[in-house]
Amino acid sequence: KKINLAICGLGIYANIVAESMQGSEYCHLAGIVTGTPSKAVKWKDRYNIPEKNIYNYENFDEIINNKDIDMVYVILPNSLHKEFVIRSAKAGKHVITEKPMAINVKECEEMIKACNDNKVQLAIGYRLHYEPTHLEIKRLGQEKVFGQVRYIESSLGYKTYDTIAKTPVDINSPANWRLNKKLSGGGPLMDLGIYCIQASRYILGEEPISVTAQFGTINDKNRFSETEESISWQMKFPSGAMANGNTSCGYNIDRTYASADYGSFELSPGLSYGPYEGKTSKGPLKFPPIKQQQKQLDEISKLLLENKQLPNHITGEEGLKDIKIINAIYKAAETGKKVSLS
Numbered sequence: 001k002k003i004n005l006a007i008c009g010l011g012i013y014a015n016i017v018a019e020s021m022q023g024s025e026y027c028h029l030a031g032i033v034t035g036t037p038s039k040a041v042k043w044k045d046r047y048n049i050p051e052k053n054i055y056n057y058e059n060f061d062e063i064i065n066n067k068d069i070d071m072v073y074v075i076l077p078n079s080l081h082k083e084f085v086i087r088s089a090k091a092g093k094h095v096i097t098e099k100p101m102a103i104n105v106k107e108c109e110e111m112i113k114a115c116n117d118n119k120v121q122l123a124i125g126y127r128l129h130y131e132p133t134h135l136e137i138k139r140l141g142q143e144k145v146f147g148q149v150r151y152i153e154s155s156l157g158y159k160t161y162d163t164i165a166k167t168p169v170d171i172n173s174p175a176n177w178r179l180n181k182k183l184s185g186g187g188p189l190m191d192l193g194i195y196c197i198q199a200s201r202y203i204l205g206e207e208p209i210s211v212t213a214q215f216g217t218i219n220d221k222n223r224f225s226e227t228e229e230s231i232s233w234q235m236k237f238p239s240g241a242m243a244n245g246n247t248s249c250g251y252n253i254d255r256t257y258a259s260a261d262y263g264s265f266e267l268s269p270g271l272s273y274g275p276y277e278g279k280t281s282k283g284p285l286k287f288p289p290i291k292q293q294q295k296q297l298d299e300i301s302k303l304l305l306e307n308k309q310l311p312n313h314i315t316g317e318e319g320l321k322d323i324k325i326i327n328a329i330y331k332a333a334e335t336g337k338k339v340s341l342s
């Protein structure tokens with residue numbers, strides 16, 4: 001038996017998930033939810049999806065009557081995660097939502113409550129929690145293989161536009177939802193910086209107690225009129241460890257470095273889709289690439305089939321922790337003051 005999954009929102013990442021999960025042992029792509037009829041036709045043919053398992057955003061709630069769908073994967077713009085997680089929960093379906101979980105703490109709490117009330121499980125699409133290189137840096141840090149980690153640097157950024165050409169963009173276009181604060185909740189911190197926050201947290205196995213932060217330069221004021229172009233932040237942890245984070249839509253960067261009492265380890269690249277390059281102070285750190293989304297869905301589905309609880313590090317509570325930290329980082333950058341997280 002497999003968990004039958006419906007993907008909600010058929011954009012770029014949904015395509016990556018659907019391709020990756022082909023050949024999955026425990027999860028089957030059984031349904032879709034889309035507002036675009038032409039995509040419904042394409043996906044129906046490509047993945048052999050029965051007509052009765054195709055929904056749009058209006059008739060989606062009818063999924064409650066569809067016993068052939070066990071779980072919904074919400075891969076919509078960030079501000080739509082809440083609505084579709086809650087509608088899935090009310091329809092009695094387990095649900096995975098993409099990161100960031102939602103655009104504020106209140107939304108996360110409502111999502112967790114809806115899933116608890118309806119006795120369904122909620123997971124966040126933290127694909128790197130299943131990736132061997134990341135499981136290894138988590139082990140190196142948390143098992144103190146090189147002693148206590150004292151300092152982490154983690155950055156992820158992509159140059160998303162040409163600074164010279166300054167291609168005009170319509171920030172109200174659905175294609176540019178990431179630049180529209182109502183839809184995205186924020187800029188690269190929500191989209192990419194969340195991976196740096198995650199890496200720092202799972203290398204240390206600790207939660208930050210305070211943050212400071214600074215917005216970077218806005219080179220394209222038209223494009224970044226609502227969301228930040230770049231932001232840097234510093235997190236202090238109970239052990240005394242410090243983590244510097246950095247994210248941008250204006251330049252390319254992808255590296256994570258941890259310095260511990262008796263050595264160090266690092267990945268570059270390490271937060272994109274892979275393959276990853278890494279090393280420790282003792283030698284190379286490299287694992288064969290895996291199908292990340294397939295592994296993620298297989299592990300989640302296997303636990304659901306066994307009627308087991310999903311592990312804490314991928315649940316809604318985990319997603320909420322990241323949103324609280326992101327909130328604190330924005331507050332620190334806006335006020336120029338240290339923000340406490342305790």
Ligand code: NAD
Nearest residue numbers: 009010011012013014075076077078098099100125174177
């Ligand atoms: P995308 O723009 O490619 O896809 C968004 C989809 O939502 C499109 O199919 C669009 O038609 C649909 N949509 C429905 N209502 C919309 C509206 N009001 N405005 C705009 N689009 C609307 O985006 P994406 O890159 O696939 O990102 C979707 C989600 O997946 C985001 O939450 C993002 O953070 C997450 N994501 C995760 C990863 C990962 O590695 N885990 C990678 C990329 C994206």
